[in-house]
Structures are given as structure tokens and as C-alpha cells.
Amino acid sequence: MTSVDEPARPNGRTRDAARTQAEILDVATEEFARAGYAGARVDDIAARTSTTKRMIYYYFGGKEQLFTAVLERAYGVIREAEQRLDVEHLDPVAAIRRLAEVTFDHHEQHPDFIRLVSIENIHEAEHIAASEELGRIGSPALDVIRRILAAGRESGLFTADVDAVDLHAMISSFCFFRVANRHTFGALFGRDLVDPAQREHYRTMLGDMVIAYLTAERTAG
Numbered sequence: 001m002t003s004v005d006e007p008a009r010p011n012g013r014t015r016d017a018a019r020t021q022a023e024i025l026d027v028a029t030e031e032f033a034r035a036g037y038a039g040a041r042v043d044d045i046a047a048r049t050s051t052t053k054r055m056i057y058y059y060f061g062g063k064e065q066l067f068t069a070v071l072e073r074a075y076g077v078i079r080e081a082e083q084r085l086d087v088e089h090l091d092p093v094a095a096i097r098r099l100a101e102v103t104f105d106h107h108e109q110h111p112d113f114i115r116l117v118s119i120e121n122i123h124e125a126e127h128i129a130a131s132e133e134l135g136r137i138g139s140p141a142l143d144v145i146r147r148i149l150a151a152g153r154e155s156g157l158f159t160a161d162v163d164a165v166d167l168h169a170m171i172s173s174f175c176f177f178r179v180a181n182r183h184t185f186g187a188l189f190g191r192d193l194v195d196p197a198q199r200e201h202y203r204t205m206l207g208d209m210v211i212a213y214l215t216a217e218r219t220a221g
Contacts, residue, residue, distance in 0.1 A: 017059075020050075020051055020055070020059070021059050021060075023049050023050065023051070024045065024049055024051060024055075024056055024059065024060070024066075025069060025070060025073055027045050027048045027049050028040070028045050028066055028067075028069075028070050029070050029073070029074065029112050029116070030112065031044055031045050031048075032067055032070055032116060032119065033111075033112040033115040033116055033119075034115075036119050036122075037067055037119055037120075037122075037123060040063070040067075042056055042057075042062075042063050042066070045066075064127070067127055068127045068130065068131050070116065071116060071120060071127055071128060071131070071134065072131060072133050072134055072137075074110070074112070074113045074116050074117075075134060075137060076137065077106070077110065077113070078103075078106050078110075078113070079137055079138075079139065079140055081102055081106050082102065082139065082140040082141040082144065083140045085098070085099065085102055085140075085141070085144060087099065087144065087148065091155075091157075092148050092149075092151045092152030092155060092157050092158060093152070093157060093211055093215070095144075095148045095151075096145075096148055096152070096167075096207070096210055096211060096214065097207035097210075097211060099141065099144060099145065099148070099171070100171045100175075100206050100207050100210055101203060101206075101207065102141075103141075103171050103172060103175045104174075104175050104202075104203050104206055105203075106175075107172075107175040107176060107178070107179050108175075108178070108179060108194065108199075111179055114176060114179045114180045115180075117176070118180055139168065141168060142164045142165065142168060143164075145164035145167055145168060146164045149162070149163075149164060149167070149214075152214065157214075157215055158214045158215060159214070159215060159216060159217065160213055160214045160215075160216070162213075162214070167210070167214075170210060170213070171206070171210060174206050174209070175206070177193075178193045178194060178202060179193075179194060181193070182194050
């Protein structure tokens with residue numbers, strides 16, 4: 001790759017590389033979420049930053065690599081939230097409810113993440129599959145869920161034969177649908193799923209739904 005000098009600030013100091021890359025990723029996130037992978041243009045991203053198209057290629061290599069970097073950072077945010085999750089002092093029911101609330105809050109607060117994931121699914125996860133970082137990052141939530149499920153079964157509270165991945169999918173699907181389908185659902189049924197007045201209703205409903213499934217009485221066979 002051709003060497004490119006970093007642009008200078010008006011006072012003559014070289015721009016901080018980390019700050020420049022963060023600015024590029026901020027704008028790229030908005031552009032990819034708005035226009036999709038196919039519709040987003042590096043020229044438009046450069047025009048909205050205080051850097052140049054050439055510097056975007058210098059830092060990221062190209063549009064495909066830039067989109068992958070955007071995905072890596074977006075997934076990194078939810079993974080950091082999962083890593084900060086402290087439920088060891090809670091009983092299994094309260095712990096599962098707290099875990100569901102963390103996912104609910106994140107998805108509501110990061111609609112661009114929902115759009116990016118939807119776009120990546122259109123492309124059959126080709127960028128995620130090619131990312132070594134996303135392959136390593138996994139999901140800290142799965143380890144937490146496994147521990148909660150084990151504690152719940154040991155205590156006799158949880159009766160469902162479900163693994164951590166299935167439960168993660170159950171929680172994520174509700175949280176994802178609520179944001180991703182807000183507009184179509186509202187147009188069809190006249191209800192805004194992200195109406196602030198209904199936020200606690202849906203947040204509580206999610207926890208109740210998951211707990212009811214885990215604790216339901218079941219007969220053998």
C-alpha cells in the first residue's frame with residue numbers, strides 16, 4: 001500500500017490517528033446503516049469527515065474492510081455490555097431478567113446496530129464470516145447464560161430443556177424485532193413498539209416471557 005502522510009491540523013499538529021479512525025467509523029456507521037453496504041459510498045463518508053478518501057483507504061484498505069470494521073465495532077459495544085454484566089449475586093430468575101434487560105436496552109439505544117445486522121444478513125454474513133476478530137469475540141453472554149441455567153436447574157426453578165444459544169436467540173429475537181420492525185408493525189397494527197410510554201411494559205413483558213418459559217410446569221414425555 002502506498003504510504004500516505006496523515007493530514008495536519010490547522011495548528012500544524014498531526015491529527016491523532018485513533019481519533020481520525022474513530023471519526024471515520026462514526027460516519028461510516030451512519031452511512032452504511034442509512035444506505036446499506038451497496039448504497040454507501042466512500043466519497044460521501046470522506047465528505048462528512050475532516051479527512052480524505054485516500055486516508056480512509058490508508059486506514060481501512062477499502063469499502064469492504066471499512067464495513068467489516070464498522071461491524072466489528074458495533075458488535076464490540078454489545079459484547080462490552082455483556083462483559084460488564086454482574087449477576088453473580090442474583091438468584092437465577094432475577095439474573096435472567098437482568099440479562100434480558102441488558103439486551104433490550106442495548107438494541108433500543110443502538111438502532112444503527114439493528115440496521116447493520118439486517119444489512120449483513122442480506123449479504124449472508126460474508127463480512128462476519130471473514131472477520132477473525134468477530135470469530136474470536138464470541139458472546140460473553142453465553143457463558144453467563146450457561147451459569148444461570150445451571151444454577152436454575154440445580155435449584156429446581158428452571159424446568160426447560162434449553163441451551164444457552166437457544167435462550168440467547170429467544171431474548172435477542174424479541175429485542176431485535178421491536179426495533180427492526182417498528183415501522184412496518186406500526187403501519188400494519190397501529191402500534192409503535194418503541195413508544196417511550198410503552199417501554200417498561202415491553203421490557204417487563206420480555207423478562208416475564210423468558211422466565212415463564214424457563215419455569216413452566218412440565219410433564220414427563
